[in-house]
Amino acid sequence: MKSLRCGAVCMLYGTISLAVLAANARAEDLFIDSGSLWPDNNGVHVNAHGGGVLFHQGTYFWYGEHKVAGPSGNRAQVGVHVYSSKDLKRWKDEGIALQVSDNPKSDIFKGCVLERPKVIYNRKTGKYVMWFHLELIGCGYSSARAGVAVADSPTGPFTFLHSLRPNAGTWPLNATQEVTDAKAMARFEQEHKGLMGQEFAPGEQDSNTYKTFMTHWHDEDNRLEIYRRDFSTGQFCRDMTLFVDDDATAYHLFASEENQTLHISRLSDDYLSHSGQWARVQPGGKNEAPAIFNRDGKYYLLSSGCTGWAPNEARSFVADTIFGPYEPLGNPCRGTNPQNNLGPEKTFGGQSTFVLPMPGKKDAFVAMFDEWRPKNPIDGRYYWLPIVFTENGFAMEWSDAWSPDESF
Structure with missing residues (x-):
C-alpha cells in the first residue's frame, strides 16, 4: 500500500520524490520478517542461533551459536557470534564474542557442542557474563555441563572461565524430607550402587557401562530419581x-535429569556460579x-x-514465585506459518530460545524461536513474534511481518 501511495503522489506532481521513496524504504526495513533471511550490515544472514538478546545502554546485543555449512556446523567450529542493533531489525556484525579453543585440553576445544x-x-x-550449554568433544550429549565466560565489553572478547554441572551437593528447595534424609540417601546409593552420577569419557x-547406565535411568520407575543420582556430581545441564x-537477582534455567525435568537455580551475586538455591520445575514433564x-x-x-x-508443540506455564510451582497454560501459539504450513502443533516450525522484554514499554515482550536446519545449520532461520496477554x-500469533514500533 505504501508503494502505491508513493506512486500516486509521484504521478500527481510529475516528478519522482527520492526522499519519499527513501523514507518508505526505511519504514519497510523496520519490519521483522520471521523465517526470512535476516541480512546484517554486510548483507550476510545473521549467524546467531539458539541465542538471546541483552539490552544495555540503549543498544540491543544479540548473541548466538555461529554455525557453518554442512553437518559439521552442528558442533562449535567458531564460537559465539554477537550483533548489535538500535531497532531490532538492522543488525551490525560485531564479530565473535567467544572463540572456541585450539587447545585439545580446553573444555571448549573446537568441535565441542556449545549451545x-x-x-x-x-x-x-x-x-558481562555468558552462560551456555556445553558438551565436551567426543562425549556426545553425556557431559551435560554449563560453561561460563566473562568480558569487560558487551561485544567481548569473552574469557572462558570453567564448566561444571550445577548444584553439586545441594538439594532443591522443593525436595521432600524423605529424599533429603541422610539415611534415606544412603539406602538409595546402596540400591543403585555403580549407577550413581558419573561423566563418561x-x-x-558405545560401551556396555554407558548403555546400562542410560537404560536404568530411563526406566519409568527411576526417571523421577535422577536428581538424587546426580546429587554428588552435580545436575545435568542442557x-x-x-x-x-x-x-x-539472576537465575539459570535449564533442562536437566536427562531432559525429564527443568531446573531453575539462583546465581551468585557476581553471576559466575550457583548460589545453592534451586528448584525442580514440572518433574517428569520432558521440557526443553x-x-x-x-x-x-x-x-x-x-x-x-x-x-x-x-519441531513440536510449544508449552506455557505460570507461577506466583520464581521457584514455582508452575501451572500449565497450554499451547500459546496461534495461526499458521504460510512458508511451511505449520501451525501451533509444530510451533510454526520453530523452537523457543528467549523472551525479550521491550525496554520502556509496559506488557511488551518478544518471543524468539529458531527454525533448525541440521543438514545445513548455517541456513537456520529465526521467528520473532510479539506476545499478547x-x-x-499469553499467546503468540503468527505474523509474516510486524513492526516493534507499531505492535506495542
Whole structure:
C-alpha cells in the first residue's frame, strides 16, 4: 500500500520524490520478517542461533551459536557470534564474542557442542557474563555441563572461565524430607550402587557401562530419581536460558535429569556460579528450550517438548514465585506459518530460545524461536513474534511481518 501511495503522489506532481521513496524504504526495513533471511550490515544472514538478546545502554546485543555449512556446523567450529542493533531489525556484525579453543585440553576445544549462549550484565561488578550449554568433544550429549565466560565489553572478547554441572551437593528447595534424609540417601546409593552420577569419557557412549547406565535411568520407575543420582556430581545441564529479575537477582534455567525435568537455580551475586538455591520445575514433564519472563508479579515460562531438531508443540506455564510451582497454560501459539504450513502443533516450525522484554514499554515482550536446519545449520532461520496477554495466559500469533514500533 505504501508503494502505491508513493506512486500516486509521484504521478500527481510529475516528478519522482527520492526522499519519499527513501523514507518508505526505511519504514519497510523496520519490519521483522520471521523465517526470512535476516541480512546484517554486510548483507550476510545473521549467524546467531539458539541465542538471546541483552539490552544495555540503549543498544540491543544479540548473541548466538555461529554455525557453518554442512553437518559439521552442528558442533562449535567458531564460537559465539554477537550483533548489535538500535531497532531490532538492522543488525551490525560485531564479530565473535567467544572463540572456541585450539587447545585439545580446553573444555571448549573446537568441535565441542556449545549451545544456547546467553549474556547478562552485572551492575555490581561491571562485567558481562555468558552462560551456555556445553558438551565436551567426543562425549556426545553425556557431559551435560554449563560453561561460563566473562568480558569487560558487551561485544567481548569473552574469557572462558570453567564448566561444571550445577548444584553439586545441594538439594532443591522443593525436595521432600524423605529424599533429603541422610539415611534415606544412603539406602538409595546402596540400591543403585555403580549407577550413581558419573561423566563418561570420549568414546564411552558405545560401551556396555554407558548403555546400562542410560537404560536404568530411563526406566519409568527411576526417571523421577535422577536428581538424587546426580546429587554428588552435580545436575545435568542442557538447553538453558538466563533471567535477571527486577531486583537484579539472576537465575539459570535449564533442562536437566536427562531432559525429564527443568531446573531453575539462583546465581551468585557476581553471576559466575550457583548460589545453592534451586528448584525442580514440572518433574517428569520432558521440557526443553526454556524461556522465561515476569509480568505484574507473575512468572511466565515458555518451553518445548523433547524431539531433537524436529519441531513440536510449544508449552506455557505460570507461577506466583520464581521457584514455582508452575501451572500449565497450554499451547500459546496461534495461526499458521504460510512458508511451511505449520501451525501451533509444530510451533510454526520453530523452537523457543528467549523472551525479550521491550525496554520502556509496559506488557511488551518478544518471543524468539529458531527454525533448525541440521543438514545445513548455517541456513537456520529465526521467528520473532510479539506476545499478547489473554485472560488465562499469553499467546503468540503468527505474523509474516510486524513492526516493534507499531505492535506495542
